[in-house]
Amino acid sequence: MTPTERTAPGVGNRASTQTQPLFHRVLRAHPVTVRDTLHDVRQRFHAEISDDTLGRLELVLAEVMNNVAEHAPLAQTNDGAGDLPVIHLSIVRHNTGLACALTDDGASLPAECILPRKLPPMVSDDLPEGGFGWFLIQDLTQALCYYREESRNYLAFSIPFVQADAD
Numbered sequence: 001m002t003p004t005e006r007t008a009p010g011v012g013n014r015a016s017t018q019t020q021p022l023f024h025r026v027l028r029a030h031p032v033t034v035r036d037t038l039h040d041v042r043q044r045f046h047a048e049i050s051d052d053t054l055g056r057l058e059l060v061l062a063e064v065m066n067n068v069a070e071h072a073p074l075a076q077t078n079d080g081a082g083d084l085p086v087i088h089l090s091i092v093r094h095n096t097g098l099a100c101a102l103t104d105d106g107a108s109l110p111a112e113c114i115l116p117r118k119l120p121p122m123v124s125d126d127l128p129e130g131g132f133g134w135f136l137i138q139d140l141t142q143a144l145c146y147y148r149e150e151s152r153n154y155l156a157f158s159i160p161f162v163q164a165d166a167d
Helices: 031-045 051-071 133-140
Strands: 004-006 017-019 023-028 086-094 097-104 142-149 152-160
Touching (some): 023 031, 031 051, 051 133
Antiparallel strands (some): 023 086, 086 097, 142 152
């Protein structure tokens, strides 16, 4: 799949834009489906972007989707089984990076998650096991945006290309 050049109709002298096919998946928030989706993302983009950019994309998506799977189960059903949230993932390549959007119908993201993060103090004999996910997400993305509308979470961000991708 190669980019195509298009000029927006009725825009006059506006420069043409490169468009790419949209990568889109709808999945249940379960570790196996998250892993399968990450594999599909790698298959879709491995020939077009550097390993560095692809690794950053995979890490961010793994953190976000696994957070939904782990922390945002829906209410229990009558038979006691939990209903897994549905995640919609869209990724499109543009000139400077990858634009990503995820929506899910899980629980609301706690407000403190989206606040700017710093790494906790590192004490070599007492390293925390978790708590690095949102720091990584914020560190590896640009234009991170989250909001909740009715019963859906919306998260959007971009993964900027490294120099090798821009060439």
